[in-house]
Amino acid sequence: MLEFDALTKGFGDKKVLRGLSFQVRPGELYGFCGANGAGKTTAMRIALGMLAADTGEVRFEGRPVDSAGRRLIGYMPEERGLYGKMRPRDQLVYFARLSGMGAREAKARADEWIERLGVKMGPKDVLDKLSLGNQQKELIAALIHRPGVLILDEPFSGLDPVASDAMAQALTEFTRDGVPVVFSSHQLDLVERLCDRVGIVRDGALVAEGTVEELRGRTTRRLEIALEGAPAGWASAVAGTRVVExxxxxxxxxxxxxxxxxxxxxxxxxxxxxxHFAWRESSLTEIFREAVTA
Known part of the structure; x- marks a missing residue:
């Protein structure tokens, strides 16, 4: 289990994390959602040791994540960090070797993932010559060493539907092996479709968490009604309701x-x-909007 426990972090007078706590269970795909500046990337960077928390800690399997524990984490930053003038396959092999993998296995794993995620490139192409979508398939760099945890910041950004499906399948395979996976995304339709649980953060604190069905049960009830022959604006007079559309x-x-x-x-x-007269299920977008504006 991956645990973020009561994290606080400030930069000068600005408080970015305010007691942020959540858990990602083994084999769980956890969607970490929030508006820009809510603290998602800061929390991920603390887990990777790129930032130090003011208070609180990140634990994996009950132990604080230290330098040895971070070798078990596959991380994909929002600001992509591969070397633009280097060939992608060479970079992937390099990162796998840094994680302790032998040269032969690293090359085989790089070729396997390049094929699976459909990275199209010539044998001498450097990263700068690839499309945005192909650059973002550097998810391979996070997966190649068979990590015990995956922490991914906006992994689906810029991908076409086919590439998104391939990435989703890859993440699902890791969860089937018991790997906890947490990823942030503004593509809430994808989060709703893929994730076992969702956490919504606002101003550095978790304000809603659960399965999408559980979150729906905590939102305002919405009823859809269609009438024939009704005067315009009739619904505004119904007591205990508010017209939203x-x-x-x-x-x-x-x-x-x-x-x-x-x-x-x-x-x-x-x-x-x-x-027509029926309850309308709230989408994750509606749930998110209600949680971050309450």
Missing amino acids: ARHNRYTLEVEEQVPVREILSAAQTHGDIV
Whole structure:
């Protein structure tokens, strides 16, 4: 298990982390979400030893992560850090060797992952000549040494759908082997589709956490209603609700917890013929928006 325990971090008068705590279980894909500047990258850098926490610690398998423990981590930074004038395969072999892998195995693993993730390049191409998407397939550098933990900062940024699917499959294979995987992303549709649990951070503290279904259960209830023959604006008069979207004859209402649905149904029936009446599941984007603006 990977644990971020009560991390605090400040830069001068600016507090970036405020007691941030969360856990990533073995074999779990954990989506770490927050607005720009919320503290996600700072927390990841503390785990890698690139920054020191003011208080708190990061643990793996119950022990504080030290220099030896960091050798077990595969890390992909948001600011990509491979060498632009070096051939990608040579770099991947180099990083694998730094992690203790033999030369023959490092070359075989590099070729395997280059093929699997579809990196298209000529034998003499340097990194600067590759497309943005191919540059970001440097995820291979984080995977090549068979890490026991994966920490990935915006790994899907700039990838086309085919490359995103290949990356998602690779991450899923690691979780099947019991590897805890945490990644940050602004692509909340991907997080919703892939992750076992999601943590949402605001101003350096965790403000919501759970499966997407669990998070949906804590958000404001929304009801979709479509009527034929109803006067415009009828929904604004329904007690205990607020109109959040209105398109032609279809309305989405936020419903207060104590309001019985039958009362809303009865009110709707007095205004027209019901075509559609159903709860609407909140998307992760809506859940995120509600959590970071509350």
